[in-house]
């Protein structure tokens with residue numbers, strides 16, 4: 001299908017600014033937006049355009065999940081590599097459809113089991129399966145005793161499908177080169193770790209400067225981006241100084257880290273990925289941690305610090321992205337839009353500001369050429385049609401029955417959260433062909449070719 005569609009009677013959020021156009025129109029031809037703005041500004045259109053009256057529904061750009069783990073299979077946080085790769089691959093195909101159905105037309109992989117996301121990306125791009133535009137990362141890269149090295153030494157095999165352990169600048173370069181050969185788009189590095197990993201807590205740098213410099217230089221030389229896990233100010237500073245493109249977490253920042261982020265704000269992005277902490281705190285007792293335990297206290301402090309860090313980064317003009325660490329048992333696939341609620345209720349952004357993080361800024365992170373994230377003439381047609389007003393209640397986007405349709409690259413999708421769209425709900429479709437009085441079906445007309 002090569003669509004030539006005009007949507008009228010839309011409440012249009014273009015994400016160029018925080019305004020809504022009350023009587024908006026948007027014209028999509030092929031995979032490109034030809035017009036997006038007030039209906040009154042629309043000129044003459046060719047006759048071939050199909051007109052669709054949206055009856056006042058909300059139209060916004062597709063969102064970007066900036067820290068995706070599509071190959072995670074809703075396991076516990078220490079069981080990421082528990083699922084056999086064959087099963088993980090099948091589940092990942094489903095997760096990609098679910099992510100697109102949740103309104104995320106782009107995603108940046110922040111670590112995948114094996115190379116699942118590379119093949120997933122290729123299958124999506126060749127229209128074999130539905131899913132977001134995906135930057136694939138393949139496996140995590142980390143040092144011995146980093147957060148990529150979670151299992152004790154007596155446990156074999158060691159995270160074979162999840163992390164590549166590389167120590168020393170040349171081994172790090174080799175890991176990056178291996179990932180290049182495996183056709184990834186972005187390298188995921190661990191610069192520090194997690195309170196839950198005893199040997200790699202936040203603030204304890206698991207790579208030296210030389211190793212980080214080697215990773216980023218090698219990745220950039222080979223036309224790949226670099227994403228990292230960096231919770232502490234020390235890790236954030238290391239990330240900025242050596243040129244990391246996407247900084248995950250940045251929970252604890254000091255004045256020096258903020259200053260570095262500000263100076264580099266035009267080339268980097270930060271994603272707090274706060275869902276993990278929020279859901280860990282919500283479910284800590286089931287996960288084996290008493291509410292009064294030091295671990296829980298420290299995660300509470302981490303959330304508090306992140307609220308302050310996000311406020312300071314936003315004030316400094318640093319682009320802060322939504323998304324992160326969905327795909328665990330406590331943050332299951334499909335719930336990605338919960339992040340918008342955290343941005344509004346926890347980080348105190350307005351709903352429009354949260355949408356701009358999800359659309360304009362996320363789109364800029366995925367496509368430096370500026371073809372994604374806003375609804376403007378000349379850009380790729382990635383958009384959502386929403387039954388409701390996310391600016392009045394940002395939680396609406398968590399209810400996928402309110403997402404009437406998703407368009408990606410000019411292609412219109414519906415019912416993406418239907419787990420089996422091919423399953424016949426009734427036998428009515430069998431009666432679609434007209435029968436002759438004698439009870440015989442008409443023969444099909446010969447195709448005109």
Ligand SMILES: [Zn+2]
Pocket residue numbers: 067069110111324325
């Ligand atoms: Zn992650």
